[in-house]
Amino acid sequence: MSTLDKVFILHVWEEKAEDHALTPAWLVNSNTAIYLSHCTVFLVRVIPIKLGHLTRYYVENTATCGIHLAQNVDGDPELIVARIIEKLRNVSALDWLARDVLDDMTGLFEFQTI
Numbered sequence: 001m002s003t004l005d006k007v008f009i010l011h012v013w014e015e016k017a018e019d020h021a022l023t024p025a026w027l028v029n030s031n032t033a034i035y036l037s038h039c040t041v042f043l044v045r046v047i048p049i050k051l052g053h054l055t056r057y058y059v060e061n062t063a064t065c066g067i068h069l070a071q072n073v074d075g076d077p078e079l080i081v082a083r084i085i086e087k088l089r090n091v092s093a094l095d096w097l098a099r100d101v102l103d104d105m106t107g108l109f110e111f112q113t114i
Helices: 077-089 093-104
Strands: 005-013 016-029 032-037 040-048 057-060 067-070
Touching: 005 032, 005 040, 016 040, 016 077, 032 077, 040 077, 067 077
Parallel strands: 005 057
Antiparallel strands: 005 016, 016 032, 032 040, 040 057, 040 067
């Protein structure tokens, strides 16, 4: 497994700007990260926070949606994330949709493909 770039996502809720959380995450690429929260693994778009020499802080891009990759997860977050990333990198998008998404769905979810 390759080494993952660990970063932190700052979550701020609009109801109370002073109410926030800092969550460890791992970059998949420059604008996508995976993090765990309440035993659920999320894949989200992120935006870097530019604060001089601080380069490991991001906010979740709320203009897009996130994907729940796994639920009821227990164990070392970094190992879990590494396994998920490796699994996703070794499967085609069509195989992932047909096997993992359709097999695990309980209701209709409309994908906009065109």
